[in-house]
Amino acid sequence: MSLKLLSGVHIPHRKNTAEMPPVRMPPPATVTIPLSMSTGRPANCVVKVGDHVDVGQLIAEPGGYVSAPVHSSVSGTVKRINTMLMFMGATCPAVVIESDGAMTPWEGIKPPEITDYDSFIAAVRNSGLVGLGGATFPTSVKLDVKDTSRIKEVIINGAECEGYLTGDNRTMLDRTDEIMAGCALLEKWLGVKKIIIGVEDNKPKAIAKLTEAAKADPCVEVRKLPSLYPQGGEKVLVYHTVGRVIPEGKLPLDVGCVVMNVTSLAELAKFCQTGMPLVERCVTVDGSAIKEPKNVIAPIGTASREVIAFAGGFKDDNDVGKLVQGGPMMGVAQYDLDAPVAKGTGALLVFNRKDARPAEPSACIKCGGCIDHCPMSLMPMEIERAYENNDAALLKALKVNLCMECGCCAFQCPANRPLVQVNKLAKTVVREYEAKLKAEQEAKK
Amino acid sequence: MNNDLIVSVSPHYHKQDASTQRVMLDVLIALAPALVAGCVIFGMRSLLLVLISAANCALLETVWNKLAKKANTVEDLSAVVTGVLIAFNVPASMPVWQLLVGDFIAIIIVKMLFGGIGRNFVNPALVGRVVMMLSFTGSMTAYATNVAKVDVLSSATPLTVVDSLRLSDLGTLLLGRHGGMLGETCAAALLLGCVYLCVRKVIKPTIPVCFTASVFVFTFLFNGFNAQSALLSLFSGGLMLGAIFMATDYVTSPMTRKGQIIFAVGCGFITTCIRLFASSAEGVSFAILLMNLLVPYINEGTRTKPLGGVDA
Numbered sequence: 031m032s033l034k035l036l037s038g039v040h041i042p043h044r045k046n047t048a049e050m051p052p053v054r055m056p057p058p059a060t061v062t063i064p065l066s067m068s069t070g071r072p073a074n075c076v077v078k079v080g081d082h083v084d085v086g087q088l089i090a091e092p093g094g095y096v097s098a099p100v101h102s103s104v105s106g107t108v109k110r111i112n113t114m115l116m117f118m119g120a121t122c123p124a125v126v127i128e129s130d131g132a133m134t135p136w137e138g139i140k141p142p143e144i145t146d147y148d149s150f151i152a153a154v155r156n157s158g159l160v161g162l163g164g165a166t167f168p169t170s171v172k173l174d175v176k177d178t179s180r181i182k183e184v185i186i187n188g189a190e191c192e193g194y195l196t197g198d199n200r201t202m203l204d205r206t207d208e209i210m211a212g213c214a215l216l217e218k219w220l221g222v223k224k225i226i227i228g229v230e231d232n233k234p235k236a237i238a239k240l241t242e243a244a245k246a247d248p249c250v251e252v253r254k255l256p257s258l259y260p261q262g263g264e265k266v267l268v269y270h271t272v273g274r275v276i277p278e279g280k281l282p283l284d285v286g287c288v289v290m291n292v293t294s295l296a297e298l299a300k301f302c303q304t305g306m307p308l309v310e311r312c313v314t315v316d317g318s319a320i321k322e323p324k325n326v327i328a329p330i331g332t333a334s335r336e337v338i339a340f341a342g343g344f345k346d347d348n349d350v351g352k353l354v355q356g357g358p359m360m361g362v363a364q365y366d367l368d369a370p371v372a373k374g375t376g377a378l379l380v381f382n383r384k385d386a387r388p389a390e391p392s393a394c395i396k397c398g399g400c401i402d403h404c405p406m407s408l409m410p411m412e413i414e415r416a417y418e419n420n421d422a423a424l425l426k427a428l429k430v431n432l433c434m435e436c437g438c439c440a441f442q443c444p445a446n447r448p449l450v451q452v453n454k455l456a457k458t459v460v461r462e463y464e465a466k467l468k469a470e471q472e473a474k475k
Numbered sequence: 476m477n478n479d480l481i482v483s484v485s486p487h488y489h490k491q492d493a494s495t496q497r498v499m500l501d502v503l504i505a506l507a508p509a510l511v512a513g514c515v516i517f518g519m520r521s522l523l524l525v526l527i528s529a530a531n532c533a534l535l536e537t538v539w540n541k542l543a544k545k546a547n548t549v550e551d552l553s554a555v556v557t558g559v560l561i562a563f564n565v566p567a568s569m570p571v572w573q574l575l576v577g578d579f580i581a582i583i584i585v586k587m588l589f590g591g592i593g594r595n596f597v598n599p600a601l602v603g604r605v606v607m608m609l610s611f612t613g614s615m616t617a618y619a620t621n622v623a624k625v626d627v628l629s630s631a632t633p634l635t636v637v638d639s640l641r642l643s644d645l646g647t648l649l650l651g652r653h654g655g656m657l658g659e660t661c662a663a664a665l666l667l668g669c670v671y672l673c674v675r676k677v678i679k680p681t682i683p684v685c686f687t688a689s690v691f692v693f694t695f696l697f698n699g700f701n702a703q704s705a706l707l708s709l710f711s712g713g714l715m716l717g718a719i720f721m722a723t724d725y726v727t728s729p730m731t732r733k734g735q736i737i738f739a740v741g742c743g744f745i746t747t748c749i750r751l752f753a754s755s756a757e758g759v760s761f762a763i764l765l766m767n768l769l770v771p772y773i774n775e776g777t778r779t780k781p782l783g784g785v786d787a
Contacts, residue, residue, distance in 0.1 A: 041488070358488045385488075392495055
């Protein structure tokens with residue numbers, strides 16, 4: 031199958047930690063576990079101050095269908111239930127647990143009994159799993175397809191196209207058996223006939239190891255993909271593996287696909303084998319201000335500062351410019367070094383002041399580079415102009431809502447225009463415009 | 476320490492070397508071979524004019540920004556590029572003061588009055604050329620053969636004598652040993668610059684290729700199916716300089732490939748028509764300027780189709 035590749039950019043990979051198996055850090059003195067770590071509604075707290083909790087014990091129930099339960103990542107006592115300011119400006123409750131240092135597993139931990147589709151989905155629900163690639167969509171909702179015949183392929187996302195991040199690479203190398211066990215689960219309970227594991231070609235060892243393991247399972251195919259960011263973007267990955275375009279406002283399932291991150295799949299298998307929900311994750315600690323880049327397995331809720339300290343700390347404590355949770359292209363800059371590691375935190379990148387400061391924007395020279403490099407074939411410079419003119423109708427026509435904020439446009443822009451920021455803002459303009467149109471229509475009735 | 480963290484929207488890194496200054500520097504590097512050729516063919520006064528014009532444009536932009544109380548944009552090198560291009564568009568014998576007038580028209584009238592870099596709707600250097608051509612027709616058409624160190628083919632630009640040329644003159648045309656503006660005659664040097672710009676991905680070959688190809692086709696069709704004269708017409712006048720360095724100006728050319736093809740073919744068509752059917756020799760300049768005016772409409776008509784976009 032020869033497909034025209036979608037556009038993208040060649041980013042510096044900087045996979046300094048690719049050869050470093052993750053190291054498990056000792057439990058921190060306290061963890062701050064946010065109750066909103068997935069898309070959808072925040073979870074509802076079920077513990078109160080003073081309660082004793084153990085590792086893996088439920089501390090918050092899903093707050094709706096699109097939501098995920100939250101479990102304690104340490105054993106100890108609930109100290110406080112805080113209100114936490116999240117990066118988007120909203121707040122959510124966060125449970126602060128003081129660790130007793132013992133990391134005692136909860137007595138109720140046992141492998142789930144799975145007998146059919148419904149009990150499988152229930153088990154996934156109880157695992158607290160969300161998309162670990164960073165999108166944090168609750169896995170149980172993703173897999174709850176009702177009619178399993180709609181799934182033609184499951185695409186396992188091992189692209190890991192972001193810079194620095196090597197957690198998925200380590201999963202593919204160190205947890206190959208769990209990935210294959212996860213594939214077997216999907217085949218058994220969802221009746222999946224074809225599973226494609228897509229990996230960027232900058233990870234030849236992972237590709238070799240998975241290809242070898244996949245020989246035992248005729249349903250599983252390992253697909254080598256070119257290293258072109260954003261290869262791991264859902265729509266890009268679906269297009270490059272099965273050649274189908276996901277229409278506007280539709281889900282991968284509407285074109286017969288379920289896309290799942292490779293580490294999420296390994297965690298799913300681990301939960302089905304042990305019953306231990308998602309309470310820790312591998313975090314890549316790297317960046318120009320970090321002394322020793324490392325992959326660290328940290329309990330969910332550990333302060334970024336402590337994970338970094340465990341990894342070896344900063345090169346210079348007085349030259350810490352920016353903390354990014356996630357990759358350099360799509361990660362979120364934090365306002366506080368104590369920002370806790372959440373389920374979707376794949377990396378803690380710290381840059382020195384020189385690297386942290388965004389370059390001053392200059393006037394757009396209309397080179398068209400942002401258009402050439404947009405994987406979705408959008409026109410960022412036109413969107414920017416429409417946004418400046420507050421032209422909501424044009425923004426809607428330019429399909430700014432299709433933007434996945436991958437950052438290719440801003441990355442290559444010679445004038446350093448803040449194009450991703452404008453697209454984010456433009457989406458709210460479109461949302462308000464659509465709400466207004468709807469209200470006007472209803473008023474006419 | 477917490478309060479010192481810098482917070483900004485993703486992405487958190489930027490392509491190395493991606494800056495307006497780097498783009499303009501690449502254009503200057505690409506223009507260098509043609510400057511060397513101009514010095515060899517028309518003498519060292521060519522270099523002097525180029526330096527004066529570049530410095531003058533940089534100065535004009537600086538002074539304007541100062542008067543308008545705006546941040547100085549001169550370090551982006553775009554004014555220097557404009558200055559070099561204006562000098563490329565005059566004969567080596569051009570009086571300096573007339574060249575300075577051309578610079579003023581380009582930088583102040585066309586560029587800065589419309590808002591500076593990225594805001595002008597026509598190519599500043601070309602307007603400079605056209606204004607100089609209309610105002611100082613004598614000096615602009617006195618192709619400087621007398622200062623040449625190398626024997627030149629003729630005293631007139633081959634455009635006017637293209638029908639009398641033979642295929643064996645192709646070598647002369649490529650090397651630029653004939654009368655013309657100081658930077659436009661040596662097609663080989665300009666093509667070298669074009670290759671450099673394409674390799675550095677500053678421009679895509681779309682516009683130069685479509686522009687020159689359409690001039691060839693239209694000249695062939697409109698001028699008695701004479702393939703030889705159609706071929707030779709590619710190397711005459713300002714076509715190479717215009718197609719490679721003027722029509723590809725980001726600000727005044729369309730954004731998408733489809734738009735660029737329409738734009739370049741339009742340039743080729745108008746160039747050919749002016750050359751064959753009008754009395755003016757300024758085919759390339761007027762063609763590009765006229766197409767510049769259509770760019771907003773071309774852009775609107777050639778928007779990309781977003782992946783998975785559904786028509787409302």
